Amino acid sequence: MSVHPISHPLVKHKLGLMRAADISTKSFRELACEVAKLLTYEATQNLELEPATIEGWNGTPIEIEQIKGKKVTIVPILRAGLGMLDGVTDLIPSARISVVGLYRDEETLEPVPYFEKFVSALDERLAIVIDPMLATGGSMVATLDMLKARGCQQIKVIVLVAAPEGIERVQTAYPDIEIYTAAIDERLDENGYIVPGLGDAGDKIFGTR
Numbered sequence: 001m002s003v004h005p006i007s008h009p010l011v012k013h014k015l016g017l018m019r020a021a022d023i024s025t026k027s028f029r030e031l032a033c034e035v036a037k038l039l040t041y042e043a044t045q046n047l048e049l050e051p052a053t054i055e056g057w058n059g060t061p062i063e064i065e066q067i068k069g070k071k072v073t074i075v076p077i078l079r080a081g082l083g084m085l086d087g088v089t090d091l092i093p094s095a096r097i098s099v100v101g102l103y104r105d106e107e108t109l110e111p112v113p114y115f116e117k118f119v120s121a122l123d124e125r126l127a128i129v130i131d132p133m134l135a136t137g138g139s140m141v142a143t144l145d146m147l148k149a150r151g152c153q154q155i156k157v158i159v160l161v162a163a164p165e166g167i168e169r170v171q172t173a174y175p176d177i178e179i180y181t182a183a184i185d186e187r188l189d190e191n192g193y194i195v196p197g198l199g200d201a202g203d204k205i206f207g208t209r
């Protein structure tokens with residue numbers, strides 16, 4: 001299965017708090033990080049391990065297990081993806097960060113690219129793309145296109161809320177990519193906003209609403 005709605009009680013509780021109309025910037029930002037951290041735990045359950053030998057506390061060599069291969073790159077989609085970044089790096093502190101800047105044109109709802117900076121050796125890394133909202137899916141598919149064009153083979157997506165329309169668009173373009181989400185909401189409204197959704201996640205994280 002390529003869509004994983006995470007039904008852990010902490011995820012449900014925290015996401016519910018984020019839906020409140022009168023939530024403060026501080027609370028929204030804190031909760032976005034906390035939910036991102038919980039989703040990262042779920043999304044990394046199948047990371048491959050390999051044995052390694054290290055010197056233990058008393059000088060005796062011991063066998064431990066380490067995550068195999070080149071480490072992860074986290075890919076926040078600007079701006080709102082930055083609001084999840086600390087939550088992800090709390091669990092994967094050695095991850096390299098690639099950044100994609102896209103905004104959604106308000107009329108066409110199509111993504112407009114304005115920045116990109118990728119780390120090296122994308123073909124050897126697991127990329128974890130983070131964005132709070134998967135709405136039409138345009139921004140996510142544009143980001144996945146960029147990663148694939150640079151040879152990235154292993155990609156996971158973490159979003160806080162997904163609309164069925166966005167899931168379908170990603171799955172149609174990239175059926176092999178796993179999507180982890182705290183909720184699959186009902187639909188998009190006439191302006192392309194997810195309902196019930198969270199509102200404009202970027203504005204809420206940056207306090208620009």
Ligand code: PRP
Pocket residue numbers: 077078079080081102103104105109111131132133134135136137138139140166192200201202203
């Ligand atoms: C939001 C959100 C996603 C995108 C989702 O960003 O963070 O990137 O919209 O919509 P889509 O699935 O229809 O593409 P926005 O364009 O508002 O930019 P921002 O992060 O700078 O606020």
Ligand code: URA
Pocket residue numbers: 133135192193194195197198199200201202
């Ligand atoms: N972007 C947002 O921030 N929220 C939505 O509901 C859709 C796109």
